[in-house]
Amino acid sequence: MIRIYQAVSLTVAAFALLWTVVFFVDGQYLMAAAEFFPVIAGLVCFALVTKGRLDLFLLVAQMSFLIFIIGFSLMFDVPQNGAPRVTHLFLPVLGMLAYLNYLRRPARLQLAIIAASLVTFVVLHAADLRLPFAQPVPPELHAIGVWLNPTMAALVFCGTIYALQQRLSAPRGIARDLLAALRQGQLSLAYQPQTDRDGRVLGAEALLRWNHPTRGPIPPSSFIPAAEEMGLMPIVGGFVLEEALTTLVRWKEDPRLSALTLSVNVSASQFNEGDFETTLRQLLERHPIDPTRLRLELTESVLIAGLEPVANKMTALKRLGLTFSLDDFGTGFSSLAYLRRLPVSELKIDRSFVVAAAEHDRDAAILRSIRAIATDLGVETVAEGVETPAQLAFLETTGCRIFQGYLFGRPMPLADFELSVIAPQPRAMPAAPELRPAPRMAAG
Numbered sequence: 001m002i003r004i005y006q007a008v009s010l011t012v013a014a015f016a017l018l019w020t021v022v023f024f025v026d027g028q029y030l031m032a033a034a035e036f037f038p039v040i041a042g043l044v045c046f047a048l049v050t051k052g053r054l055d056l057f058l059l060v061a062q063m064s065f066l067i068f069i070i071g072f073s074l075m076f077d078v079p080q081n082g083a084p085r086v087t088h089l090f091l092p093v094l095g096m097l098a099y100l101n102y103l104r105r106p107a108r109l110q111l112a113i114i115a116a117s118l119v120t121f122v123v124l125h126a127a128d129l130r131l132p133f134a135q136p137v138p139p140e141l142h143a144i145g146v147w148l149n150p151t152m153a154a155l156v157f158c159g160t161i162y163a164l165q166q167r168l169s170a171p172r173g174i175a176r177d178l179l180a181a182l183r184q185g186q187l188s189l190a191y192q193p194q195t196d197r198d199g200r201v202l203g204a205e206a207l208l209r210w211n212h213p214t215r216g217p218i219p220p221s222s223f224i225p226a227a228e229e230m231g232l233m234p235i236v237g238g239f240v241l242e243e244a245l246t247t248l249v250r251w252k253e254d255p256r257l258s259a260l261t262l263s264v265n266v267s268a269s270q271f272n273e274g275d276f277e278t279t280l281r282q283l284l285e286r287h288p289i290d291p292t293r294l295r296l297e298l299t300e301s302v303l304i305a306g307l308e309p310v311a312n313k314m315t316a317l318k319r320l321g322l323t324f325s326l327d328d329f330g331t332g333f334s335s336l337a338y339l340r341r342l343p344v345s346e347l348k349i350d351r352s353f354v355v356a357a358a359e360h361d362r363d364a365a366i367l368r369s370i371r372a373i374a375t376d377l378g379v380e381t382v383a384e385g386v387e388t389p390a391q392l393a394f395l396e397t398t399g400c401r402i403f404q405g406y407l408f409g410r411p412m413p414l415a416d417f418e419l420s421v422i423a424p425q426p427r428a429m430p431a432a433p434e435l436r437p438a439p440r441m442a443a444g
Contacts (some may be wrong), residue, residue: 005049005057008159012065013042015152019145026141031076038068058101062113065094070120076137078130083142086149091121093153096160174226181210182239189243190411193420194263194382194404197396201421203261205297205404206244207411208236228269237270238279244294245287247414252289256422261293263325268301277316284320291321295346299327303338311341318343325382329370339377347374351385351405358390371398 016038023032041064048057069087077087095117102110123129137145181187188211191204210218227236244264251257270276284291296317302310314324325346326339349370356363374381383395386405395403409420 002049002052004159004162005054006046008156009042009046009049009061011042011152011156011159013039013046016042022141022144026138028138028141030135031137034068034072034076038065041065041068055101055105058097059109062094062098062101065090066113066116066120069094070124073124074129074131075134077142077145078134078136079128080136080142081139083146085124086145086153088121088124089150089153090156091117091124093157093160095121096157100160174223175230175232177212178210178223178227178232178236181212182235186211186213187236187239189240189247189414191262191414191417192404192411193409193417194261194402195408196401197392197403199408201260202402203263203295204417205263205265206240206247207265208240209411228267231269233267233269234273234276237267240264241280241283245283245289248289248293249287251293251418254422257418258290260421261295261323263295263297265297265327266302268299268304271296271298271302271310271313272304277313280317280322281320292323295323295325297325297327297348298344307338307341311343314343339373344379346380346382348404349381349383349400354383354385354391354395354405355387358388358394364394367395368398371400375399 016035020032020035020039023029023035041060045057045061048054048060069090073085073087077085079085095114098110098113098117102114136142188209189206190209191206193201194203194205195201208220208224210220210223212218224233224236227233241264244262248262251260251262273279298314318324323346324342324344325348326342326344327348328350329347347370349367353363353367353370357367358364371381380402381400382402382404383391383400384404386392386395386403386407388407391405392403392407412420
């Protein structure tokens with residue numbers, strides 16, 4: 001996709017530069033100046049996409065070319081001598097580009113650009129609209145443009161269609177490779193410690209990792225969304241649960257590890273499967289562990305099936321001895337409304353609050369409120385994303401006792417994690433900076 005966007009940006013810039021030179025040689029200096037605008041825009045777009053600024057690239061490309069096409073069509077490229085205007089032929093390409101961006105990140109702005117591109121294309125094609133002070137392109141140059149512009153628009157449109165095809169087929173390709181990775185043993189679990197303030201390991205979160213034999217490590221952000229889109233999360237999640245239970249059986253035999261808990265992320269699609277309870281029951285029968293050591297991490301997205309069915313399923317699973325953690329707490333819209341109905345034993349404070357709380361009073365107040373709610377409900381809290389002594393010091397003032405983040409340990413292979421528990425390396429915690437007093441909270 002990056003290469004396609006780079007090629008399109010340079011192609012548009014080169015094509016616009018060609019017309020700039022043609023207009024300049026013919027003495028049409030105002031047209032040449034106007035045509036030089038997409039040259040600059042194309043080069044800026046190329047630089048943005050090369051640096052990986054895809055969102056900004058797409059926004060600049062869409063807005064700049066939409067403005068240019070409409071302005072040039074009304075000012076210079078007007079129908080004459082029975083020949084139609086041709087600059088507006090690039091508007092469907094622009095609409096396709098907006099649709100590609102909408103697939104990446106749905107937004108009303110993208111829908112507005114799509115609508116604007118298609119509506120102005122129809123209007124400029126059907127009506128002889130022009131500004132009162134329009135300066136038509138000279139007939140001899142317009143005759144060339146009638147053939148050249150549609151040809152270039154068709155080529156760019158083909159490139160955009162190819163980009164769309166790549167975007168739509170990418171999840172299917174990733175899903176196919178992911179299934180192969182499952183069969184070939186390329187997937188594994190990494191374990192990130194969950195500790196107390198002194199670094200004593202209380203448990204871990206199991207995180208899925210994919211180490212491709214030729215492409216190397218593939219980040220979960222690249223394959224988890226594709227697995228979700230293609231309906232593979234029950235299969236992938238089943239692998240994670242199987243590996244986690246195998247690990248807990250291993251820990252059960254070692255008194256130095258037997259007290260650890262292991263948290264596993266369960267996706268909404270996996271949890272809401274009709275046979276999820278049966279699957280877990282069978283896994284527990286095959287792996288004789290203390291079920292209270294397995295903690296299922298759920299997010300608010302599980303409630304897509306409805307609060308009542310989710311609460312009933314969680315209650316049934318709790319009877320098996322399993323415990324639940326509510327992940328990313330505080331980032332949703334209805335957390336407080338349903339928290340009293342769900343049998344959770346732990347809240348995971350989202351890292352966004354942890355990062356900001358040590359520096360911003362409003363985030364600090366929210367985090368204190370989360371801790372107060374957890375205390376009143378009798379549930380534990382785990383602070384995610386703890387990376388600095390200042391964050392740790394603030395969290396301690398709220399009463400938080402369990403922490404997860406790079407300050408205490410990165411995700412690591414099983415053997416390394418077990419070694420860190422059995423033979424921990426002594427380390428002194430950095431002194432925390434002086435904290436400012438907590439802001440006063442209004443009563444009520």
